[in-house]
Amino acid sequence: MKKIAIIGGGISGLYIANLLRQNSNYKITIYEKNNSVNLEKGYGIQLSVNSIKLLNKIGFQNINPKEKFCPNKVSFYSLKNKDKICDLNISVFNDNNDKYTTLQRFTLIDFLKNKLPNNLIDYNKKVIEIKNVSKIIQIIFEDNSSIECDYLIISDGIFSKTRSLITDKEIKPKYFNSIVVRGNIDKNNLQNIDHNNISLFLGSNLHSVVYPVNQDVQFNFVAILRKKLNSEELADYSLFDSKEFISSTLLEISKQVDSNIIENLIDIKCFPIFSSTEIFQPKNKNTFVIGDAFFAFPPTFAQGASQSIEVAHELYRNLENQNDQFNIERIERTKMIDRKSKFNYFVFHLSNPIITWVRNLLMKKLVKNKYFLKKYLGSIYK
Template structure:
């Protein structure tokens, strides 16, 4: 029996994969019920291949918005690189899907048996007793099982139990996210767009027929707070040099729903498992969002872990899982960190844009496939 901690993207996908492969599990989540916040998310083809395996791909596509081009532009929406997702579509059967996080969470939860998800269960302590792991929750209830999977996100309590020395790094950047209750102009409806300005950036994509997700990233001190009364004015002022569409999007978003997060990651750790406890997703390898891959990597973890358990070919499945996954996940963490730095160049912004404009299509496609491919 596997106890899974956390009903985020990674924990829920693990449960779905376990259902498919007949692996026994129970899932525990600290929230009182489904409550995904955080505006939109882009699900790349590597994530969608797992959604297909787990039997929820059609539902994800139905409630999301298919993106056929990932476009990097300057602040005026002049194209720097424009990566068609068609080669991905040809190879894997689908391109990227942009979706509201709450919708994604609903699709995953609806596909799971209700009696295996336990809400209001915040991990308090963990004890390893011979072959049994005992988890005590804040309400003093307990769960005992042979194996424990920590899918409890970047601030993982499970990780702090097995690897207390792990370090979260602040990137020096803060992100505001929102959803405008309107579609984008038709020419942008099937695009995921990131606009690089001088030391500042803005991204957007439609996430359903009538909703547009956006993000605005700036250098900032950590732990800043917003004054909701002046936030919109501040963002409008910060992005006034950008294409007028940015102004429209910020203006037409309800200020109360705008979220603010410092962008952090987890300094890569040497192992993701200890004894019968294993970490997945952000708990194991949280990455900055610059490549739109954190959720996809959590989803890939779910797939490979489930497959390894089901095949049962290796005595130390958690070690085999780490060996299978660490290179790709850690490479994405490092590359994403670097991309975040490059995206915020200030004085060298125009040289950067010129260099990126001249990246050959073959290199862009190769990089794309390295991320999108699942290696059997």
């Protein structure tokens, strides 16, 4: 029996644990540095068809329908004049069982966690050292305990400490020169939009997104604002919890976003956006990196959670086929999604009025072009 240690109890770690449990030849344990899995309610995620297909392999289709939403379109609006630019029909990539889905992050985490035995997750386990002896991996924790395993799967997020341990150097993501404001808003406070769609508002150095996270009246709001921060500001993470910083950011956003939305936001949080600059591949054939520890994308294609699920599924499939390495297609796919995410960011934040006019005109045509949709979106969603 192969012993597998999974570091990190996020989406990718919990998902691959569910897959590995299907094979009785694996003995798996998740080691989580915190005293619990983060089940904070409120904030939303988007899951495109590519990840819903994989989640349905472990019964995701059976969760309470009221806890998720399946939008058919993305509606694009101009923040400058509040006019609708166009509608993008994302339902064309759906099939009968697998549909683009929005929901609370809590709902997905809770689903993945509840499918695992309680004793499969070991809490308060912070990794401080990793040793490789022959084909065995030894992991030493801060509490002076240690374990040995045949395979190590690292899934402890974008700021992964475990990933740095196996390279003897600190691997840092890069600040994406943007900050995000997240909050929740009641459906009744959203005017002049279709509540059955994802609404995406394009502005000058700013874009915002509003979408339902269940069948009730709860919507998630996200605004991404270009903003330069120096190293001292980035190092002081308490800055993003301060009322002064949040208030000043909301004031800046309110210059373009509907004031009715800003005034009715609840559970507001603000934080900087970081993304990966390279795809990391461990030298040890028995060590793997998945989720944001593998690669963290800019959020402008809403593929963060979906790619965490995809990469975890691909690793599981490779282990089942006794293939010790991710294939070249995974690396190329990651680069492709990263390029498109950065291109979306550029297009969403245009400021020049003439270029913006041309963009809007092109968007109206492209959302109706089947070839473009297949190449630009289908290459990711399918």
